[in-house]
Amino acid sequence: MTKSELILKLAERNPHLYQRDVERIVSTVFDEITSALARGDRVELRGFGAFSVKRRQSRTGRNPRTGEAVQVSEKAVPFFKTGKELREKLNTKG
Amino acid sequence: MSGTTVTRADLSEAVYQEVGLSRNDSANLVETILNEMVESLTRGETVKISSFGSFSVRQKGQRIGRNPKTGEEVPILPRKVLVFRASHVLKNKINRALSKAAAKAAAPAAPTPAGATSSAPKS
Numbered sequence: 001m002t003k004s005e006l007i008l009k010l011a012e013r014n015p016h017l018y019q020r021d022v023e024r025i026v027s028t029v030f031d032e033i034t035s036a037l038a039r040g041d042r043v044e045l046r047g048f049g050a051f052s053v054k055r056r057q058s059r060t061g062r063n064p065r066t067g068e069a070v071q072v073s074e075k076a077v078p079f080f081k082t083g084k085e086l087r088e089k090l091n092t093k094g
Numbered sequence: 095m096s097g098t099t100v101t102r103a104d105l106s107e108a109v110y111q112e113v114g115l116s117r118n119d120s121a122n123l124v125e126t127i128l129n130e131m132v133e134s135l136t137r138g139e140t141v142k143i144s145s146f147g148s149f150s151v152r153q154k155g156q157r158i159g160r161n162p163k164t165g166e167e168v169p170i171l172p173r174k175v176l177v178f179r180a181s182h183v184l185k186n187k188i189n190r191a192l193s194k195a196a197a198k199a200a201a202p203a204a205p206t207p208a209g210a211t212s213s214a215p216k217s
Contacts, residue, residue, distance in 0.1 A: 001130075001131070001134040001139050001140070001141045001142070002141075002142045002143075002144070003142065003143045003144050003146075006127065006130055006131070006141075006143075009130050010123070010126060010127065010130065013126060014123070014126075017115075021113055021115075024112060024113050025109050025112075025113055025115075025120075025123050025127075026127060028105075028108050028109050028112045028113065029105050029108070029109065029124060029127055030143055030145075030146045031108075032100070032104065032105050032108040033100070033105070033146070034146065034184055034187055036100040036104075037184070037187075037188050038187050038188050038190075038191035039191065040097065040191075040192075040195075041097065041098050041099065041100050042097070042098075042099045042100065043099070043100040043101075044099050044100070044101055045101070045102055045105075045128060046101075046102070047128075048128050048131075048132065049176070049178075051178075053188060074192075074196075075189055075192070076188050076189055076192045077180070077185065077188075078147070078178075078180040078184055078185065078188055079178075080147075080149075080176075080178030080180075082175070082176040086132055086135070086176065087175070087176070089132065089136050090135065090136055090151060090173075090174040090175070090176060091173050091174055
């Protein structure tokens with residue numbers, strides 16, 4: 001399922017809304033999660049999962065082709081931990 | 095950084111502010127979005143949200159685990175796990191915010207970074 005398919009589904013279920021509004025709603029939700037993570041906040045959605053940001057310290061990496069040492073600067077990576085309820089759901093069907 | 099937690103309530107508040115539906119409708123829509131994603135995933139589909147990331151289901155085989163406390167061997171049954179891959183757009187947004195914060199923190203203490211660090215944040 002893609003974002004546009006998700007929008008279509010929601011529009012179908014909510015015939016009283018303009019599709020344009022449904023698009024804005026979906027975008028707002030993901031934008032809100034994005035900006036929370038950019039602030040360094042956690043996003044916890046019970047039953048679904050939690051998004052957080054993990055810090056990676058700077059390290060000396062190596063170019064695997066040439067073996068040359070490369071400095072990799074400090075960075076942050078988004079991380080998602082599946083919620084308990086969803087994890088169980090994935091394993092009950094099929 | 096602040097370390098606060100954003101929840102469903104904050105997401106519905108954002109929808110309420112942005113779209114002007116009632117608070118109740120906003121909360122229901124946030125819930126429906128999550129439900130649709132869960133349903134799609136339990137059908138084994140991949141959920142791709144452009145410029146955010148993709149969620150996919152991966153099948154894990156059986157392996158032998160060990161109870162770390164007792165050392166006892168326990169079989170870990172085959173199961174499905176959900177993997178989230180963040181899009182580059184999301185990763186870049188997070189890192190841009192991080193380096194801005196680092197620049198702010200570093201600026202008053204060391205006015206001239208002198209290019210000593212290769213990780214000098216771009217403003």
